Amino acid sequence: MAVQTEVLKAGSSAPPGTLEPTALCHFVLRTLPENFEKMVNWYVDFTGGRLSYYSSSIAMIAYDEEHHRIGIVPRKDAVPRPTDGRPIVGLGHVAFGYENLDALATLYEQKRNAGLQPVWSINHGPTTSIYWRDPDGNEVETQVDNFDTVAETIEFMEGPEFRENPIGVEFDPEDFVKRVRRGGEQHAIKKRANIGPRTTK
Numbered sequence: 001m002a003v004q005t006e007v008l009k010a011g012s013s014a015p016p017g018t019l020e021p022t023a024l025c026h027f028v029l030r031t032l033p034e035n036f037e038k039m040v041n042w043y044v045d046f047t048g049g050r051l052s053y054y055s056s057s058i059a060m061i062a063y064d065e066e067h068h069r070i071g072i073v074p075r076k077d078a079v080p081r082p083t084d085g086r087p088i089v090g091l092g093h094v095a096f097g098y099e100n101l102d103a104l105a106t107l108y109e110q111k112r113n114a115g116l117q118p119v120w121s122i123n124h125g126p127t128t129s130i131y132w133r134d135p136d137g138n139e140v141e142t143q144v145d146n147f148d149t150v151a152e153t154i155e156f157m158e159g160p161e162f163r164e165n166p167i168g169v170e171f172d173p174e175d176f177v178k179r180v181r182r183g184g185e186q187h188a189i190k191k192r193a194n195i196g197p198r199t200t201k
């Protein structure tokens with residue numbers, strides 16, 4: 001199956017009538033048995049969640065109305081992540097969304113106070129995002145939408161600023177928290193600075 005256009009571009013889509021899922025329900029991570037408990041605890045704590053199922057072969061974590069959003073599976077035959085920092089083929093990261101900048105600031109403070117340090121804090125343009133790593137090195141993004149509507153987000157993504165810089169502009173999370181706590185205007189804090197082209201992380 002392929003999109004209808006010969007040359008892929010934003011807006012390319014599947015053939016009309018192709019069934020769409022109704023939700024992105026959960027993700028499952030494999031881990032080595034020695035990291036199983038550490039990974040389970042990390043995701044329960046990170047999401048403020050609970051174990052809806054737990055056995056020696058799988059843990060399921062819920063944090064909202066769904067019965068589980070995250071699964072952790074210990075596999076002794078799993079291939080460990082390379083230790084030299086090279087990216088692996090497959091899932092890049094998962095992103096959890098938060099209500100507003102106050103919530104993202106609170107999340108940052110809670111994680112920092114729990115001893116976690118973010119690996120990347122960046123205003124992508126469409127989102128204000130803080131990235132973390134779980135005990136296995138998987139990246140987890142925590143984000144707030146910068147625009148009030150999807151239409152405005154798409155408009156930004158189709159515009160010249162995003163074409164010039166589709167990655168974003170980094171920020172210091174401590175400065176971010178101070179700005180938010182000072183009660184700055186939310187749209188002003190969310191607005192991405194214009195720093196010109198950049199192409200790499």
Ligand SMILES: [Fe+2]
Pocket residue numbers: 093094095141
């Ligand atoms: Fe993302």
